[in-house]
Amino acid sequence: MRHGAAVAIIDALGTVTGWSEGARRLTGHSAEDVVGRPAARLLAADPPDDVLAERTGTVALRHRDGHRVDAALTACPVTGADGRPTGFVVTADPPGTTLAAEAFEQASMSMSVFDLEQRYLRANDAACKVMGVPESALTGRFFADTVEEAEYNTGFLRHLREVAETGRPVRYESFAAAPALNREHLWSLEMWPLHTASGELTGVAMAAFDSSEQYWARRRLALLNEASTGIGTTLDVARTAEELIDVLVPRYADFASVNLLDWVLGGQEPPMIPDGGGVLHRIAHGSTHAGDPGAAVRVGETDFHPPHSPPARALREGRAVLSQAGEPDFTEWLAERNARSPQGRPYRQAAGERLTAWGLEEAAFVTELVVSELVTNAIRYGEPPIQLRLIRDRALICEVSDASSTAPHLRRAHAYDEGGRGLLLVAQLTQRWGSRQTGRGKTIWAEQALPASDHWREPPGFGASPGNGNPHGGT
Structure with missing residues (x-):
């Protein structure tokens, strides 16, 4: 028997025939007190039926001084040479062992x-x-x-x-x-x-x-302390907006902007917020991209926000509105924003004209958004010249090439990165996308399913990329 283990041996008649030192410490009974006597005398209560059936579980024992001891017992049958049961070896875990195991689990x-x-x-x-x-x-x-x-x-x-x-x-x-x-x-x-x-x-x-x-509670407290000392140092509205941007970018956001209604700038009484969209004045914005804020609206310009856009909803509902890629209203608003951005406008126009010529006006909305994102990505992170190619085969494939060999990476979604959300949105809008290295840089491609009504096929080899005959090359 291992040192300290509480072990008892009971024969087929229920008589104790062996008793360890650990059993004595657990119950207070010495071997002389229990060996040769019925094991049932050690019980403080009848064992539950499920414990008898499973031969394991918690059993109430009576200590020598009279108090009750709940112990986790396990009975292992012992058989003779003829295979018949001759008794049991009963082991008991120390008090609290089961409770400690439950504490670990829970x-x-x-x-x-x-x-x-x-x-x-x-x-x-x-x-x-x-x-x-x-x-x-x-x-x-x-x-x-x-x-x-x-x-x-x-x-x-x-x-x-x-x-x-x-x-x-x-x-x-x-x-x-x-x-x-x-x-x-x-x-x-x-x-x-x-x-x-x-x-x-x-x-x-x-x-x-x-x-x-x-951690975030401490960060929020630190942000409030910083905002209280760094925002509103003057009575100038534009300066206050710039101070707000300085707090947010780059610590909490890649892009942030402040847009105000007319009455704020004019010092007028606030009117009723219209149920529809509204015009806002851009008075400040900031970005982690030095020299290229990625903004569709320049500081000092106005912008109309349709009813479904997050800014219009925030004004109408009087609360913060969180939007993200994949939501229909957000995707539509982003497409409208990108359509006004000077970056990629000729490319979108060329893509739209080609789709019209092919009779694929139904695919134009998603395709132009994909073109906008890929071209914006190439402008920001690639090198000129930038080229666009549309391939109409078993699927509609959009390719944008530039002279940089740097492999593209998905970047984290940023809800108000107006000039392009990069490849994350492309991945969500298309069936698949990838990139391949070329002799003059790289090409990023994205594949869309053709509308169900389109059954047109080009002759074999139309639009295929050189190399291995695969229009996508590598991924």
Whole structure:
């Protein structure tokens, strides 16, 4: 018997025939008190039926001094040479073991246990929720095989190895994403070594507390403090708008603008907000793109906002309005904005004329928006000359080429980046997109399905790109 284990041996008649030192400490009864006597005398209450059927569960025992002891018991049958049962070996976990296991499983913070080679041994419910898989999908797997390659995951693995090698605990904070989370969170993590009773290092335990709410609360407080001292230093409306932009860009936004109604600039009494759209004056804007704010409206100009646009809705509803790519109203508003931008206007016009000649007016709205985004992307991040090509085959393919060999990347969506949202919107509007290197730079292509009514086909080879016969080349 292992040292300290609470173990009893009971024969087929229910008589105690063996009694460990751990059993004595658990119940207060010595071996002389119980060996040779019925095991039932040790019970403080009849075991539940499900415990008898499963031979495992919590059983109420009577301590030698009379108080009740609830212990998690497991009975393993013992058979003789003829295969008949001769009794049971009953083991009891120390008091609180079951409760401790439940505490681990039900903890609100993510908790995991790893072996010394960074393989999962256990993961509680919170950890499984973060990882997006059940515990069975993690157990036995290396941590590195369960997450994407990212700097924060490399750091996590490095700290696990540090604890396993040094036997010293580690505590740190990290901004990190997880498979089941939609954005990065701020985690406060602690890792500590696990030892046997003899001191041998056997594993590493980890607890991660999501402190994102506290972090963002501190950031909001800091923003309010900064705004209170940096915005409104003068009575000039335009200067106040510029100070607001300075606070927002680039710390919180890639692009921001301030647009005002006529009565604000004229010092008049505020009129009723119309149910329809309205005209706003651009008095300030800012962008992370130096020298190219990506704005469809210049400072000092006016702009009409249709009823479905986010600014018109915000005025009408008297609250903040959050819009994003993929929403029909936002896509329509963005298309209208881009149509007024000088960037890419000739390209859109040429695309529209070609689609009309092909009888594909139905596809014009999405195609012109895709052209606008690809051309704007090339103007901002590529090098001239910039060329547009439309290919009508089994699908409608739009290609924009420039002289830069830099590969394109999806960038995070920014709701008011007026001059072009880049490739994220293209990816959402088209069936697929990609890029290929050419001898003179690169080409970015996007493919749309043709309208159902269009059955036209060009002769073989029409519009195919040189190289491998694939109109898309590589992705």
